[in-house]
Amino acid sequence: MKIVVCVKQVPNTADVRIDQTTGTMIREGVESIINPDDLGGLEAALRIKDQHKAEVIALSMGPLQADGALRECLAMGADRAILVSDRAFAGADTWATSYVLAKAIEKIDPDLIIAGRQAIDGDTAQVGPQIAEHLHLPSVAYVNQIKYDKQHFIVKRMFEDGYQKVKVKTPCLITVLKEINQPRYMRVQRIYNAFREGLVEVWDNSNLKIEQENLGLKGSPTRVKKSYTKGVKTAGKVFDVNPKEAVQIIVDKLKESYIL
């Protein structure tokens, strides 16, 4: 069995702060990590490998620095690591990103593709299902349990109020939640071997040969019109009022903040 795990290197958004004087986002010193849902995906693949024979291939799209994330995947137990990287891919939205990843996966021809549900920097949850659509494969999203059973996977697909247990044929794509498992630690021995030359294969568009109109910004249906931080947090106000007025103040604030 061949399993491709899609992995994204992301800034640890938990470390991102807003500069309280300028209102801009402070990205400096924010570490890069493997997206948590993807790490769950890698662990899920490694557990399948532990029990059945499988080759686990970590696949990432990103700038050349993203090779650090792939070396971590190798240190955890992935057999191969492929970085899809080309300047022409820059600026891709989820449609164009999923298209490139789908083309790379086509070349690998796996039995199973696992992606994290969503990445913590974008939070879209779109790339996984979109890859499946480009590849015309069945997909199941929001999975927090995977069992392999003779050419099928039995998976638990989570909803807000419960779950479905479903059986899906291979080849297929599954997106997983980080709660699916507790990822293993990188193994010391594998860490010492993870930096050998040529261990991470780099594919650019000369390998994938994707038509220009579907690449990067050009291939992206959506555009960012503007982006802004919520700005500097203004000093809080304390109200000493009766309950009725208090309720009004709270409700107004909740409305203003789009919580209501």
Add this chain to the structure above:
Amino acid sequence: MKNYKGVLVYIEQRNQVIHNVGIELLGEGKKLAEKLGVPLMACVIGYQMDDVVHKIQAYGPDLIYKVDDLFLKTYVNEPYTKALSTVINKVKPEIVLIGATSLGRDLAPRVSSRLHTGLTADCTQLDIDDDRQLLMTRPAFGGNLMATIICPNHRPQMSSVRPGVMIKPEKNNNSHSTVIEVNVLLDEKDMNVEVLEEVKEEHAKINIEEANVLISAGRGIGSKENMKYIETLANLLTGEVSGTRAVVENGWLDKERQVGQTGKTVRPDLYFACGISGAIQHVSGMEDSNLVIAINKNPSAAIFEVSDIGIVGDGSKVIPALIKELENIRK
């Protein structure tokens, strides 16, 4: 692109139960449709959908497109993608709105991919600009950044919208919609995923670190009995209950819901602190929350220093009043 007209809202239902977000989107969709001067349409996909179709008429769609098929009895991505894509291709709406639920966030991307159009996830704000384009605003980077996204050259403009963000419209029992049944050719080839079991869980496992809204209790709420107000408030705001170490040690709350130095660090969109004094051990676990509202009897409580809105008062009076008001709004 000129051929695309109207706003289409996908009405999420499972087992004939309509998800609130579909209704909320009919309200928001109506606003957008009126701005554009185009019809508001709803799309219902499932099996034995007459009741669902009937119920949503009261929320004002001009047209309801219905795909009713035994293959659509339970949600499975591929047949639903086929059904919704078929409706969109037939109707050609300029805007498609889908709830950003566990189901919608699975369905919408596949549909957008099939239609080769743009999709913006988890929007919290929608508007129309002077060029009749849909402006889709969404949080990114863990809520640190807001981005407004457009989809200039592809149609429809698709957006998934967070549940609970848009306001549910008034129900109008006199409202009437034209119902159009759409036939979609479905067969075994579309059924690569077989649902073996469907289970409802009242108390799905919670993780307060993931919650967008936390209603948090401190010793100041007074008694274990008062926790029920906290729970009700959490339900009304689609949030989770959390608390301080003191509340956990008193046995009023599970340890997994504890916020602070010896508990969890949280950064929700809303942290609602009830009867929490604001000891540093607690504050260090919640100070990065987006919006902090605190209620405390003590006007010099430290929690007010990290709050956006502080209410000096008795939680046992303010919270029930707030619950009542929120229930009125929700109706």
Add this chain to the structure above:
Amino acid sequence: MELGFDKEHILLRQMLKEFTENEVKDLASEIDEEERFPLETVKKMQEAGIMGIPFPEKYGGEGGDYIGYVSAVEELSKACATTGVVLSAHTSLCAGPIYEYGTEEQKEKYLIPLAKGHKLGAFALTEPNAGTDASKQETIAIEDGDDYIINGSKIFITNAGYADTYVVMAMTDPSLGTRGITAFILEKDMTGFTIGKKEKKMGIRGSATCELIFDDVRVPKANILGKVGYGFKIAMKTLDAGRIGIAAQACGIAEGALEETVAYVKERKQFNRPIAKFQNTQFVLADLATKIDAARMLMYRAAYNKDHKLSFTKEAAMAKLYASEVAVEVTNKAIQLHGGYGYSREYPVERMMRDAKITEIYEGTSEVQKMVISSYLLK
């Protein structure tokens, strides 16, 4: 401080930080309070490969180096000095000498399971009447056919009771003084070998520190480590390497205490502002951070020398002498900056201060380190 670190060291440290944060930190106060050996953590360390970092893959190790190993002791000790010393005693005091001096058969039989972490190791030199003056060994080994018969006792033995394999020093010829000492490899199940009373300690209370009792323990000659009469030399060389581990433990404790204190002074407010805004706080923290970095430099230099087959006896002694003093000073000042809370067990700095003190004592007291260092100066 990236001096001398390769990419794999940086990635290893990242893993160790995650491991410490997830598996070690929350348990630290509990095992201290209950004086309980963290057996479950040792199992997890084994799974991640932490128990055999500096040994070659062919001996069951991870193919890493000493810098990697001391990084592990340092990172673990930031949260829990007990866990740090369990690893240190196992790696540098037991697996270490078997790797350095063992025969192929001994490595096959003892080093492989130790390096794989399937077995835990300990080292026994100290006796009631032989502390700093280790030459006064009263444990006697008498030749008997193909075996030696060992009688006597050892005290303050780290990992005792939980270890499977022990490197034990015993006198084979009292007339030769230190040259009459021989090192043996003992197994926990050998007849006549028992664990005596467990010490009640001030710090590192989760680590098992016990007496070993030998009552006619029959040990095959095949279990002699090195040669007869080489035991003292082996013990001293082993402690040279072990001291780098203790220096790493001391650095870890100090760094952990500093991290706790930095977080605390930013949160704690007095006179309407965080105490971090006071110059006294700032200057104390600056001094502590500088001393910690200096200690780390000394410690990593010693590890680097060992990895590169350079002399490291003096370097290890300097590292241990300085790092242990820094650990004691930093934890003491950390409590001072925490004020009353620091004295309370609710904050980890209280435990860290108790843990720090031992680093000035075991594997050679500070006075012993000074003897070693000065002997190089006055040669």
